[in-house]
Amino acid sequence: MRKYNIAVVGALGAVGREMLKTLEQREFPVEVIKPLDILSNAGTEIIFQGKPVVVQAAETGAFKDVDIALFSAGADASKILAPIAVAEGAIVVDNSSAWRMDDDVPLVIPEVNPDALSWHKGLIANPNCSTIQMLVALKPLHDQYGIKRIVVSTYQAVSGTGQKAIDELNQQIQDYVSASPIRSNVYPYQIAFNALPHIDIFLENNYTKEEMKMVHETNKILDKNISVSATTVRIPVFRSHSESINVEMKKPFVLDEIFTILKSAPGVVVVDNPAEAQYPMAIEAEGQDSVFVGRIRRDLSIENGLNLWVVADNLRKGAALNAVQIAETLVQKNLL
Template sequence: MGFKIAVAGATGNVGREMLNILEERGFPADEVVALASRRSVGQEASYGDKTLKVKALENYDFSDTDICLMSAGGGVSQEYSPRIGKQGCVVIDNSSAFRYDQDVPLIVPEVNPDAVEGFRKKNIIANPNCSTAQLVVALKPLHDAATIRRVIVSTYQSVSGAGKEGMDELFEQTRAVFVADPISTKKFTKRIAFNVIPHIDVFMDDGFTKEEWKMVAETKKMLDPKIKLTATCVRVPVFIGHAESVNIEFAKPITADEAREILREAPGCQVIDKREDGGYITPYESAGEDATYISRLREDSTIDNGLAMWVVSDNLRKGAALNTVQIAELLVAKGLIQPKRQAA
């Protein structure tokens, strides 16, 4: 007997990707249910060669559902995830609603798999921010080897991180440039076509944005609270794939060659680092792929024990949908969850 899985937010970019990945990876599900808001009821969502009719999240009974993959936004998650959890269904939430809750584990399976066992307090597990997820996959094996003291990261984040509206805006503005139409901005604070915007999420009192703060808080929670991190998060005119320029200071000596070998053996990482034209990965090449790619590894001569590297990943997959499904797989692999219908 397999599991019954619900995907909440099934009509969004990440929800659709969750359904694709569940089928691609052969997750042991006997039944998969697509959920969204009332206005989406009756729409269709693809799950392998099957077509699912979208049902309403608002009145859905989760009492016989094992896992809910939640990708319906922070406000919706805050309202529904605790209710769903109380019905005995484990929520794996892709929003920021519960990431900083001490009673909710924040998980990247390649980084802190053992922490998942804390889910029982609320029956909720949080998925990290897309920019953090790929960063910690690359940092974890290096931290284990040489202890990271400080990280400076600049992100180059695709418009899909802002949802379908962000992708639509880039497409419409790009078209407008070529046909000399007026350009309007809706989702972003400034024009995104042929431009970059150093502003993701709201500004905080210290001048950093909420996106930048998330990277700090989430890295500390998942990897090590002693790591000092500062981030500058930038939106770029790319449809899918986040890139990051990462500068790391270690407590112990580590060479670029040593780091390269460590990362080649690390789960979830793929090193593409040839010192020649095209010997690196770009966001375009990462789209549709599961790996976190590391390129441009080199030693930083301005500090002791310093390295610089370029990290790229598909933000809709490892940054969101894939990581969520991997958490569900982790629950099954560790025997932390059994199908309710089998138990009955």
């Protein structure tokens, strides 16, 4: 079986580390692993498949022997480096928002629109974490009933902002316990014991960029005719995003059918037993590959309405895992 040279760009970040772990856990056929990061981190040693590997600088020339480069280095770095990597012969799977809405770049969730990979031109975008878990849950329902409108409110973990935000919540919690003053650097306000309706920057229409990502990415990946209204909120959770999703469908449904469809949907695990107080939870999704769906109930306020509570590990399915799955699909479909 052929093996591949894989670069991970941003290898020391929260998502980069998870990409390396995911490649190991899923036994991706790696010939050579090439962890790349900013120049000042070059020389750092990491362990991959039990062996030490030295982190190199992510720069021109670093991609010449690379088959697939998994990027999680932020949008600014990606805008510069991804085209260089492609020019040097690598296929780039980019986790940033830099290329997602580019008409020449497929935006792919393997369970939802794997066929979009067929027209890639060297660069493939990984969707936003909040969009991925929502669409993995909604795709099988859209196929069956046709989704007309989505109203979603998110409960997002700090790890979505990166390692520095994880550190900040940790520090604020420790300062709270020791009755020290709580300081905020990563977020504009305290995140411990708070809820911030502010993820990414504010746009001219007074939505945040995170909210509009959920709109535009849903339209690009699933269906351009679906209307989406999003409110995205950061809460003091380390890992896994939760989403309260209200859906209006075109066709009538029987609730039992919804359960049946979701239980057999790829990437979905249904956790829904109110009598036993079972529903998806952030702390249980951590480290898991699946998208967990529960609180499945008919919306009594509108015809063909449905409510769902959807939870997934934002660093796994929301980022690293989806990128590795794209790489796996490229191999399976012989699209390298």
